[in-house]
Amino acid sequence: xxxxxxxxxxxxxxxxxxxxxxxxxxxxxxxxxxxxxxxxxxxxxxxxxxxxxxxxxxxxxxxxxxxxxxxxxxxxxxxxxxxxxxxxxxxxxxxxxxxxxxxxxxxxxxxxxxxxxxxxxxxxxxxxxxxxxxxxxxxxxxxxxxxxxxxxxxxxxxxxxxxxxxxxxxxxxxxxxxxxxxxxxxxxxxxxxxxxxxxxxxxxxxxxxxxxxxxxxxxxxxxxxxxxxxxxxxxxxxxxxxxxxxxxxxxxxxxxxxxxxxxxxxxxxxxxxxxxxxxxxxxxxxxxxxxxxxxxxxxxx
Amino acid sequence: xxxxxxxxxxxxxxxxxxxxxxxxxxxxxxxxxxxxxxxxxxxxxxxxxxxxxxxxxxxxxxxxxxxxxxxxxxxxxxxxxxxxxxxxxxxxxxxxxxxxxxxxxxxxxxxxxxxxxxxxxxxxxxxxxxxxxxxxxxxxxxxxxxxxxxxxxxxxxxxxxxxxxxxxxxxxxxxxxxxxxxxxxxxxxxxxxxxxxxxxxxxxxxxxxxxxxxxxxxxxxxxxxxxxxxxxxxxxxxxxxxxxxxxxxxxxxxxxxxxxxxxxxxxxxxxxxxxxxxxxxxxxxxxxxxxxxxxxxxxxxxxxxxxxxxxxxxxxxxxxxxxxxxxxxxxxxxxxxxxxxxxxxxxxxxxxxxxxxxxxxxxxxxxxxxxxxxxxxxxxxxxxxxxxxxxxxxxxxxxxxxxxxxxxxxxxxxxxxxxxxxxxxxxxxxxxxxxxxxxxxxxxxxxxxxxxxxxxxxxxxxxxxxxxxxxxxxxxxxxxxxxxxxxxxxxxxxxxxxxxxxxxxxxxxxxxxxxxxxxxxxxxxxxxxxxxxxxxxxxxxxxxxxxxxxxxxxxxxxxxxxxxxxxxxxxxxxxxxxxxxxxxxxxxxxxxxxxxxxxxxxxxxxxxx
Numbered sequence: 001x002x003x004x005x006x007x008x009x010x011x012x013x014x015x016x017x018x019x020x021x022x023x024x025x026x027x028x029x030x031x032x033x034x035x036x037x038x039x040x041x042x043x044x045x046x047x048x049x050x051x052x053x054x055x056x057x058x059x060x061x062x063x064x065x066x067x068x069x070x071x072x073x074x075x076x077x078x079x080x081x082x083x084x085x086x087x088x089x090x091x092x093x094x095x096x097x098x099x100x101x102x103x104x105x106x107x108x109x110x111x112x113x114x115x116x117x118x119x120x121x122x123x124x125x126x127x128x129x130x131x132x133x134x135x136x137x138x139x140x141x142x143x144x145x146x147x148x149x150x151x152x153x154x155x156x157x158x159x160x161x162x163x164x165x166x167x168x169x170x171x172x173x174x175x176x177x178x179x180x181x182x183x184x185x186x187x188x189x190x191x192x193x194x195x196x197x198x199x200x201x202x203x204x205x206x207x208x209x210x211x212x213x214x215x216x217x218x219x220x221x222x223x224x225x226x227x228x229x230x231x232x233x234x235x236x237x238x239x240x241x242x243x244x245x246x247x248x249x250x251x252x253x254x255x256x257x258x259x260x261x262x263x264x265x266x267x268x269x270x271x272x273x274x275x276x277x278x279x280x281x282x283x284x285x286x287x288x289x290x291x292x293x294x295x296x297x298x299x300x301x
Numbered sequence: 302x303x304x305x306x307x308x309x310x311x312x313x314x315x316x317x318x319x320x321x322x323x324x325x326x327x328x329x330x331x332x333x334x335x336x337x338x339x340x341x342x343x344x345x346x347x348x349x350x351x352x353x354x355x356x357x358x359x360x361x362x363x364x365x366x367x368x369x370x371x372x373x374x375x376x377x378x379x380x381x382x383x384x385x386x387x388x389x390x391x392x393x394x395x396x397x398x399x400x401x402x403x404x405x406x407x408x409x410x411x412x413x414x415x416x417x418x419x420x421x422x423x424x425x426x427x428x429x430x431x432x433x434x435x436x437x438x439x440x441x442x443x444x445x446x447x448x449x450x451x452x453x454x455x456x457x458x459x460x461x462x463x464x465x466x467x468x469x470x471x472x473x474x475x476x477x478x479x480x481x482x483x484x485x486x487x488x489x490x491x492x493x494x495x496x497x498x499x500x501x502x503x504x505x506x507x508x509x510x511x512x513x514x515x516x517x518x519x520x521x522x523x524x525x526x527x528x529x530x531x532x533x534x535x536x537x538x539x540x541x542x543x544x545x546x547x548x549x550x551x552x553x554x555x556x557x558x559x560x561x562x563x564x565x566x567x568x569x570x571x572x573x574x575x576x577x578x579x580x581x582x583x584x585x586x587x588x589x590x591x592x593x594x595x596x597x598x599x600x601x602x603x604x605x606x607x608x609x610x611x612x613x614x615x616x617x618x619x620x621x622x623x624x625x626x627x628x629x630x631x632x633x634x635x636x637x638x639x640x641x642x643x644x645x646x647x648x649x650x651x652x653x654x655x656x657x658x659x660x661x662x663x664x665x666x667x668x669x670x671x672x673x674x675x676x677x678x679x680x681x682x683x684x685x686x687x688x689x690x691x692x693x694x695x696x697x698x699x700x701x702x703x704x705x706x707x708x709x710x711x712x713x714x715x716x717x718x719x720x721x722x723x724x725x726x727x728x729x730x731x732x733x734x735x736x737x738x739x740x741x742x743x744x745x746x747x748x749x750x751x752x753x754x755x756x757x758x759x760x761x762x763x764x765x766x767x768x769x770x771x772x773x774x775x776x777x778x779x780x781x782x783x784x785x786x787x788x789x790x791x792x793x794x795x796x797x798x799x800x801x802x803x804x805x806x807x808x809x810x811x812x813x814x815x816x817x818x819x820x821x822x823x824x825x826x827x828x829x830x831x832x833x834x835x836x837x838x839x840x841x842x843x844x845x846x847x848x849x850x851x852x853x854x855x856x857x858x859x860x861x862x863x864x865x866x867x868x869x870x871x872x873x874x875x876x877x878x879x880x881x882x883x884x885x886x887x888x889x890x891x892x893x894x895x896x897x898x899x900x901x902x903x904x905x906x907x908x909x910x
Contacts (some may be wrong), residue, residue: 058742063648067598080596081652081735150754237725241752243735255576256728258599261583265598 027292037285044279048097051090059083059091059244067257070267077267080257081243085271092244093275095157096227102161103168103226108219110165111172112211116203118173119180130177137170145229149238164226172218179211213294220283220290227276246272337908339564339878339901342572342581344591345893349571351543354528357481358434363543366481367890367898368567369534369550373405373424374478375899378615378869378889380671381841383472383780387887387899390419390482390535396474402463403474409458412555413484414532414539421454423535426485428452428462429492432500433521438462438476441503441514444798446782446837447473468800470837471844472780479891484533491527492520537562537902546571561904563878575728582872585609589881589897590872592616592657594729600656608876611656614888615670616869617778619661620730621861622721622737627807627815628769630700630711637859639696640719641686643744644737650865653733658865666788666855667848668776668866675781675848683856690744707745719748722768724759730772733864764792766813773861781844782836785851788829788860794818795830802834820854829854871896880907 028034062082070077076085114133118126144167154160183189184207192202233239234247237255241248249272257265343349343365350361357364364370374386374394384396391405411419428449431439438449447470453461464473493499496517503513532540537559538550548569552562570586572578578593585606595603603609622644624631631637641664650660662669663685665676672680694704701712711717719741723730731750738748751768753759763771775787789795794805794812807815819826832847839847855861869889873881882888882905890896900906 058739060743061652061736061739063651063736066652067596080732081739238754241725241731241750243750252728255574256596256732258576258579258596258602260576261579262596262598262602265596 024289024293027289030292031289034285034289037282037289040278040282041286044093044097044282047090048093052094055087055091059087067262067265067268069264074267076271077264079243079249079268080252080265083243085249085268088244088249089246089271089275092242092246092249092272095160095242096230096246099157099161099164099230100223100226102158103164104219104222106162106165107168107172107222108215110169111218112176112215114169115173115176115178116180116207116211119177120184120199120203120207122181126177130174133170133173137174139167141167141229142232145233146236146238149233153240154233155240160230161226164229165222168222168225172215172222175218176211176215179214180207183207183210213290217287217290220287224280224283227279231272231276246275337565337877339567339588339897339906340570341567341587341589341895341897342570342578343895344578344593345895347573349543349545349548349569351545353543355532355534355540356525356527356529357483358430358524358527360525363532363540363548365538365548365550365567365569365898366894367536367902368538368895369532369536369540369553371482371534371536372478372891372894373480373482375894376475376479376891377886378617379779379886380615380617381674381779384474384478385886386475386478387890387903389478389899390424391478394474394478400464400469400471400473401466402461403477404455405460405462405477407458407460408557410557411535412557413486414534414553414555415484416555417484417486419482419535420457420485421460423485424460424482425452425454426488426492427480427482429496429500430483430488430524431480433492433517433524435518435521436476436480437470438464438473439480441500441517443504443506443510444468444800446470446797446800447476449473449477468838470780470782471840472782475780482535484535487529487533488527491524496520537898538567541566556902558902558904562901563904563906563908564901574726579603582606582609585874585876587872588874588878591896592867592870593872594654594657597655603872606874608874610873610875610881612871612873612881612883612888614869614871614883615668615885616867616889617668617671617776617784618774619668619776619863619866620658620733621661621664621773621775621863623771623773623814623861624859625766625769625771625813625815626817626860627766627813630702630717631769632815633700634858635696635700636702637862638686639693639700639702640741640746641859641862642689642693642696643746644740644862644864645688646864648740649733649736652736654729654865654867656868657729657870658867660865661863664856664859664861664863665852666776666785666863667852668778668784670866671776671778671784672852675784675845676852677845677849679849679852683852686862693744704745709746717747719746720751720769721748722751722753722759722763722771724756725752725754726756727772734772764811764813766808766815772864775861775863776866780836781839781841781848782833785829785833785836785848785855788814788855789816789833789851790830793830793860795834797834797837800834800838802831804830814860816858816860820858822850822853822857827854873897875909877909878906879909880905 065078065082067080068074068078074084079085079088114129118129189206192206231247234245235250237251253259253265253269257268259265259269353359353361353363355364356362357370372389373391374389377385379385390407390411392408393406395404407419413419428439432441437447440448446468448465449462450465451463455461462477499513499516503510503517534553537553537556539553541549541551550567552565570581575593578590579595579599581587582590582603583606585608604611624637626632646660650658663683665672665683667675697709702709709717721734723734734750738750741748753762777783777787791811793814793816796803804818805812819828827850829851832851836844836847871888882900890899
């Protein structure tokens with residue numbers, strides 16, 4: 001066994017990978033809810049990428065069917081323009097999910113990069129970077145976003161994601177640094193250093209993989225945070241109006257269609273809410289699965 | 302980020318629970334005995350401020366016009382005569398035939414809530430205060446039309462106010478009557494002793510006058526901030542207390558018509574948006590509410606609540622889609638006409654304001670209800686701009702636009718997108734623009750809807766010429782000048798200073814519409830701005846032919862496309878009180894006046910037996 005391990009061969013790596021996927025499959029199978037989570041997330045990704053292609057660029061409205069309750073024809077009813085609510089949610093998902101993805105990416109890349117660097121380097125760099133992080137963490141996000149919204153119109157999902165991402169990396173950076181500080185004192189890092197391996201090897205091949213699950217989970221959670229934040233901003237009506245944005249839909253359902261007063265507009269309110277709820281559920285379920293896949297203590301039966 | 306998410310989620314949850322709470326506990330409020338407590342809202346001002354003073358001039362002031370604040374008279378919503386009014390502090394008045402003066406006779410028994418009599422001195426001081434705020438009759442702007450020249454106290458209960466006949470206005474009397482009266486013994490220190498001398502100086506010319514004007518205007522700040530120790534009211538009610546949820550007023554025993562005032566108490570409920578008013582109304586909580594926009598389903602809910610009734614009446618306001626003619630291609634009248642043929646106004650109104658509006662018959666600049674009185678048969682001769690795709694295409698072709706792959710482009714081949722702007726909170730305007738967008742896209746004209754944070758910012762950016770197309774309130778009657786100055790006034794380049802009309806180039810001096818200075822109507826060139834300015838001084842009979850010309854000009858030149866004419870919806874509840882008027886003229890009164898207060902003080906409202 002040891003003979004095959006020292007000169008790391010391609011077949012060994014392949015079998016490890018195979019083992020990993022087998023482990024994933026086992027974890028998934030143990031709780032069917034985790035499968036559901038994966039299906040939900042894949043479904044949302046599909047909806048954002050391909051969903052809008054099933055509808056015309058401009059959704060047709062029917063003025064004879066304004067704010068109708070759910071029916072066979074319109075599963076979640078129609079909006080005050082007579083458009084299908086489900087179609088609005090599907091076409092609106094692209095903005096929401098794209099900006100959430102951008103947010104998650106920025107949060108993770110910035111947070112991980114800074115956390116790893118200052119945790120591994122320590123010393124002056126650590127002090128400076130962590131003070132900056134502390135300062136960033138003291139800035140309250142929502143009020144800042146409200147102010148930003150008056151000058152910046154966030155017409156583009158990438159812009160939106162960029163701003164949310166730049167506001168959200170602080171927590172991840174702090175957590176990754178803490179993790180790095182604890183790992184760098186462990187035996188395997190000591191050994192790697194003793195072997196004279198390069199810093200990039202230690203960080204890239206030793207540290208990062210052991211933190212990957214943690215980072216991945218943070219990324220998924222950042223997605224839900226980003227969805228809440230932007231939908232909230234649109235709901236409050238501080239951002240420009242776009243009829244198929246989930247937040248705008250919630251706002252119009254309450255303040256234009258009167259969803260709190262008449263049951264006819266309930267579908268209009270529920271559909272985007274349900275979408276957000278489902279997305280969150282999917283992410284929570286997948287995070288649960290990931291936890292077990294990567295955490296050896298949970299894996300052992 | 303997580304914290305942020307939590308805050309947002311909490312906010313959402315709080316809103317949701319607050320709203321559902323409001324609707325679920327509502328059913329109990331519908332019944333109840335007659336008389337006693339009268340519940341309403343101040344429909345003009347959302348959000349009560351418990352710490353604000355009982356000052357009618359303070360924007361947040363706990364002073365409710367016609368309840369605990371009185372005006373000289375309550376101007377009516379007449380189709381054509383701006384000077385008709387119901388008695389307020391003045392029991393009667395005489396207007397000189399040439400509008401040169403008005404003589405007021407105050408209510409003989411009028412008293413303040415602290416027992417002091419209401420005198421001509423109170424009214425005079427109130428007029429002085431009105432000058433610091435600027436009103437139509439009491440303005441220090443030199444040469445303002447319809448400004449008062451002199452205020453004379455004839456005796457304790459009589460005043461005579463004369464008009465400056467250098468630039469007279471037929472609605473001078475309206476300006477005088479629509480003035481709030483405050484108690485001189487409480488407010489006397491707000492104005493300096495030499496105020497009237499200063500005012501005289503301010504009405505002159507030169508540097509001294511300029512300085513005096515500044516001093517008078519500076520007093521305005523003092524007036525706004527003035528906080529009487531307690532409310533002293535000459536109205537049917539007096540302020541008892543205010544908390545963030547409601548303001549409570551109790552009957553003023555000294556009110557001159559107290560015997561006929563039905564409610565013993567009045568409660569103003571706090572609200573922040575329309576949706577909250579819908580909640581109150583569906584619960585049957587309000588005895589009266591003024592106009593609130595509501596979608597059809599909500600309206601049906603409101604109507605079905607026990608005792609609720611919606612009284613519909615005339616509202617001299619319309620909304621139009623206005624163009625910035627300095628921007629291409631809107632400078633071309635054929636483009637505007639083409640758009641007018643494309644937009645189905647019935648459909649727009651059905652989506653945006655089914656309960657609060659009637660589709661405009663055509664663009665005439667006048668509300669369809671007032672049009673017959675002003676322009677008679679001409680109304681029927683105007684081009685109705687019925688939806689007609691073929692005519693629209695013809696107009697676009699005449700304008701040089703080109704259709705490529707089913708999409709219209711500008712003459713130079715560049716893409717054309719109709720960019721419509723509206724303030725974010727105006728749900729009916731947004732709905733309308735969204736619908737127009739759909740209609741235009743269907744016809745091959747690309748379009749978009751852009752929102753602006755609030756109405757003041759919207760007006761500012763509109764005036765700065767930042768928008769191509771925006772919605773614009775128009776036909777603001779009843780005075781003919783007010784009707785047409787929305788189309789051919791300052792926003793279109795014509796300013797009327799000291800009776801002299803000047804035209805500013807597009808983009809200058811607030812001219813954002815940028816229309817042509819002259820328009821050919823029936824073969825002759827007319828200057829619509831100058832004609833509009835003439836309306837300011839012309840008596841009704843002289844105004845009519847001018848109105849005909851202007852309506853024709855507006856109809857063929859289309860500075861705006863008139864979309865719908867507003868309907869005045871008043872919400873009343875018959876469970877506790879009865880006697881609600883159904884007469885158009887008194888369903889809507891002067892600006893800021895709460896109509897139910899006037900009905901109550903005149904003794905029209907009776908407790909239900």
